Amino acid sequence: MGKKRSGGGLSPTQQAAKFLGVSVLAGAVLAGIALPAAGALGLAAKGSVEGFDEIPATLKQPPLSQRTTILDNKGGAIATVYSRDRTVVPLKDISPYMQKALVAIEDSRFYEHGAVDMKGILRAINENAQSGGVAQGASTLTQQYVKNVFMEEAGDDPTKLAQATQQTIGRKIRELKYAIQLEDKLGKKRILANYLNITYFGEQAYGVEAASQRYFSKSAKDLTMEQSAMLAGIVQSPSRYDPVNDEAEAVKRRNVVLQRMAETHDISQDEADRAKEKPLGLKISRPQNGCITAVKGAGFFCDYVREVFLTDPVFGKTKEARAKLWNRGGLRVQTTLDPQTQESVQASIKDHVYQTDKVATAATFVEPGTGKILGMGQSKPYGFGKNETQINYSVDRKMSGSNFGFPTGSTFKPFLAAAALEQGTPVTQSYPAPYRMPYPKSVQTCSGKPWVNNGGFTVENENRSEFGPYALEEAMAKSINTYFVQMIGDTGMCPVMDMADKLGVVQGNGDKLPEVPAIVLGSKGISPLTMASAYAAFANRGTYCTPVAIESITAPGDKSLPVPKSSCSRAMTTKTADSINTLLSGVIDSGTGREAGLTDRDNAGKTGTTDSRKNAWFVGYTPNLSGAVWVGSALQNVEMENITIGGQYQPKVFGGQVPGPIWRDAMVGALSGKPSPGFNLIDIPDPEKDKRDRGGDGDQDPGPDRGDGSPGNSGKSPWPGISLPPGVIGGGNGHGGGRR
Known part of the structure; x- marks a missing residue:
């Protein structure tokens, strides 16, 4: 075994490249973005120093994906669906402690420097040179926000996501140029608000509001000092500092943030010390996503609404356009579902057909004259478990229904x-x-x-x-x-x-x-x-x-x-x-x-x-x-x-x-x-x-019934190209299913 290298196991060549990358950025700023030719550094042309002026002048900021809430016709929530659990809130609805904690731990000079922190870059160069590796980064909060924008735009596409997060000088330069533009365009407060709404806090929570609800079951505006410190600490590594899976590590990280807040004079040392002694005080709210969480047995109606959205051209000319709009979310979908009808439908189903029965029932109710679907339910619940299903027996196959009705x-x-x-x-x-x-x-x-x-x-x-x-x-x-x-x-x-x-x-x-x-x-x-x-x-x-x-x-x-x-x-x-x-x-x-x-x-x-x-x-x-x-x-x-x-x-x-x-x-x-x-x-x-008085009928007095469904001939269908189940034709009960 060779001697373990510093710099996270990077080879000397990789360490030099990393060091050179930070140096290039520092030199770029000092020279007013007058970057040297690509050939001098052996960099690829595209997205590198030579391509700086080719980068679009304006950063494309895609709308943030958020929760979509599906409501009944009275405004009551049926279900929440999302590709990313996020609720965007303005800065005024985010606790001041949260704002201070994030700035303290991620970019304490945020309000003092421009888009690029020269003091931070020089400090990083010095630290990295002394360590022989990459001990410290130099990205400002604004640059981190730009990186998050790239990641948001990539979505769940693994190729685009890799490109958005790759550790290259080209990406750093793009971040730098857009950071300069955003500082001028948005200002510090707006950048901070955007960052707090876009960044990932672990446990499927994107943005501080979703994170606050996930870990503490409260709004971001009500976060305390120690709660804010914990959330701010998660940002650097959501998996490592996950308080749900490793509370001890999360406590250590929270205390680091509290100490940093004291050092930046956002809180006193006495306040920090007292806060460090407190438990995390988690009050976890588990992710509630998708139609499986629908209330009043409306999971299948919720799924039908989603299918309508994804298939109706009114929401986009192509399947891809509709899916993109749905996944972006942030919608309030007011539906036709009547809570009184839905509750009655589901209660009747539950009374008459059990989930564990050999057979199932499905029921749908609509309003004459409007076509509005007021109730939809079935005895096998929406889900993945035993005696559950995701097949909506009430609708056609194209809407996730049964194959043939x-x-x-x-x-x-x-x-x-x-x-x-x-x-x-x-x-x-x-x-x-x-x-x-x-x-x-x-x-x-x-x-x-x-x-x-x-x-x-x-x-x-x-x-x-x-x-x-x-x-x-x-x-x-x-x-x-x-x-x-x-x-x-x-x-x-x-x-x-x-x-x-x-x-x-x-x-x-x-x-x-x-x-x-x-x-x-x-x-x-x-x-x-x-x-x-x-x-x-x-x-x-x-x-x-x-x-x-x-x-x-x-x-x-x-x-x-x-x-x-x-x-x-x-x-x-x-x-x-x-x-x-x-x-x-x-x-x-x-x-x-x-x-x-x-x-x-x-x-x-x-x-x-x-x-x-x-x-x-x-x-x-x-x-x-x-x-x-x-x-x-x-x-x-x-x-x-x-x-x-x-x-x-x-x-x-x-x-x-x-x-x-x-x-x-x-x-x-x-x-x-x-x-x-x-x-x-x-x-x-x-x-x-x-002319006569005939008593009885099939439902009340079935009388003699052969009930064998057997055909009175070869059983072949008389209609070319049409296959029929046994008993649909012929003698016996050859009436095609027309009993009572």
Whole structure:
């Protein structure tokens, strides 16, 4: 082993280079920045002595990245998100002790020298020459601030960060030139304030306000002498002097700062000595960052807001521009989330479906007429642990939702009914609707080439006691599958596709719905947010509004940013909407949704349960609130028969039995104290119902049920290019998921 070298283990060549670098800077200042040629020192041209005049005259100071606060529609904080935890404060809101402590330990002659401290440089040259290495630096507070600006601009880019911190003469010269410019432009007080707001204090805290909150749970303006000394001491090496991980080392460093404050006459020696005896007095506030910290179970809504920001062109033309704006932060994002609705939604979910259950639930509620999302929750919390997830079951895949959405069962039937009524079908339309029947031989499509049933594919009702003839009102109330298959045969696919488009209904993966008759029985996956928004158009008497989550955004400096607006358009006539409202009121009054009904206000809705009971839905609304509730397995691998959900045993799950009560209880709390407007209901004669008295329905009295979901043929899909899950086609329960 050779003898250990001084200067931190640097070789003589490295030590000489370091010494020469400091000498060059000193000479540069003494000569009025008349630096010698690069060749004389063997320096690289770019960014070196020769390139001094080529450095831009003005330092680009990027906006400091700060916390972004996401608020509900009443101004309450939902969550805080940031790439760097920082809150910028003016100098008047920083304790005088903190200001003095930092200057004392980092640059005690700050108010006496210019941008470059010649006395400090000469002292450093002398110390380094005597030590044979680099024992002391000579950067002023202003130069350190310039270095921090370079680091802030580099962000998390490792290449740019390395360039910003590399120990080269070229970087030192850039710091020097910009320091001179800033001293002239900003003045001492502004530079000190900027430094205190930009520098890193460890433990993810950038700037003195965040550091004060992190270590002492108080504002920077309230820091005491010893607390200020501790924070000032951290700056030199945030990892070494981290008081959380090494309190003893932090105490030593704090006391060094206190002694330096006494030497600079900022405090008396007696004050310093007394302060040195005190404990650090830490009161740690752990970093609270990201949607995982959201209150009221609003983690998934918080995540949806972030996704909106990162994907909507209103916040920037490119993905990179939007991400940069979001990461820079400092925003106050006022959202549409209603705390009363959100609390009610999450409480109802917690009561009915447990986090540890085999299945999950997701619920989303929107305001008819505005598209505002008022509540969004699910039983598997936002997180990374067991029985937690970061997949938002309420939204489409592009917004961090499930891959395909979830098959909706019979909740799709109102879309067909609306399309048929728009085409002139009478609201009293009657069909034979037998218990079981084949799909129509052909169904017209938008292309003009009909879908053809050339495989004998069949559909059946939930139980054998359900056979027609039925008129529309009773068929909707009892969710008669064969009725709606006959209706789509007469209506054709194109009006249904057109209605789906007008209501914003797409598959969870973003694709348009396929032109196949099975969609009317809910064979395709759709998200709860999409369903809630579509049903809101019924509540709004035929006008659909795209969902929105953000009310306003305020950037630093109280600058307002543009936000996405809801786009409202007529999807159907008011007559059609009033007819659907009447039909779906009947579902709750006397049909499959009786367990979901509200007793104190007009309400309407539809149940849906898919084949093998892998999904159950209830989508319902009042004139002023629309909500969709889904229950099932995200992986579509749990059949909800003989299952316990929320502590309640369920022999068979129906849309009206589990999702329905979740919707009901959420609505009760959400609408408590709110107005209760009524629907414009119409009188619908039902001659078929008057002819007979048929008791029972699937939700209340399921009756015989084959429940095997097996196809009555080869099981091949009759629709080219469309793959369907077992049970969607064929005999048995070949209705594509259209149970209750």
